[in-house]
Amino acid sequence: MNSLAQIIITVGGVATACLTVFGIFKSVAGHLSSAKERARLQAERNIAQDKDIERLKEENQLICYGLSAALDGLEQLGANHSVPVAKNKLQKYLNKQAHR
Template structure:
């Protein structure tokens, strides 16, 4: 009976070791997949942010052009108090941004 008990104990140890190795391998594979998913999510988020930034830049450009036209119209109508100063500052800002 001693030999049979030893075989059963050895078989149990082998099965336990195999299950442990399988569990560790599975956990490692899940971790690698989660890292890959997070990297893909970050890339998608970055792409979405780039699109939003491009849209906002275009919108800001149109707003600046509209503001410049409005200030120009006010100056032509004779509003000379702070309109020329604001118009000059806006033009200076737009020129500086164009050369960046």
């Protein structure tokens, strides 16, 4: 009877150990899968943000060129108060950005 109890205890211990190892393995696999998914989502967000930034840069470039043309037209019409100052600052800014 004593050896049967010992066998049952041993089998129970082995089964518990196996289930524990399986649980740990499953947990680690789930964590790695989750980390890969988070990395993939972050990469997708980065690509979308890069596209948005590029679109905004193009839009800002067009706005600056339009503003430059408007300031040039105002200067040609004789608006000399702060128009030449603003036009010069804008030209300096655009030149600085072009050489960046």
